[in-house]
Amino acid sequence: MRIVGLHHAQITIPRGAEEQAREFYCGVLGLTEIEKPASLRARGGFWLQVGDREVHVGTEDGVDRRKTKAHLAYQVTDLASWRKKLAEHGISVLESIPIPGYDRFEFRDPFGNRVEMIERKD
Numbered sequence: 001m002r003i004v005g006l007h008h009a010q011i012t013i014p015r016g017a018e019e020q021a022r023e024f025y026c027g028v029l030g031l032t033e034i035e036k037p038a039s040l041r042a043r044g045g046f047w048l049q050v051g052d053r054e055v056h057v058g059t060e061d062g063v064d065r066r067k068t069k070a071h072l073a074y075q076v077t078d079l080a081s082w083r084k085k086l087a088e089h090g091i092s093v094l095e096s097i098p099i100p101g102y103d104r105f106e107f108r109d110p111f112g113n114r115v116e117m118i119e120r121k122d
Helices: 018-028 038-043 079-088
Strands: 008-013 032-034 046-050 053-059 071-075 093-095 102-108 114-120
Touching (some): 018 032, 018 053
Parallel strands (some): 008 053, 071 114
Antiparallel strands (some): 032 046, 102 114
């Protein structure tokens, strides 16, 4: 018996904010929406494909997402271009504490979720 991998991670947005979230996650970040099972659709939200993993965007009210350190870290290429693209969409980028072998920064999505962009140094 063992854990063999990570299937998905979930973030949350306020109820009814799915279209705004799609604009950000699919439009700005370029992630692909995948079909959510019919049995779960009534709960709101949507699912995204990120490489060989999934991010499930669920709905939840009464949460102050800006008060948590919990986050997803997207491994990217061309970190500088990502920084520029986010700035063009009015997203404030925050510098992260350096870690060996990587360049990275973080930001808050339009719903307050903490997000990290990380690129391996050559």
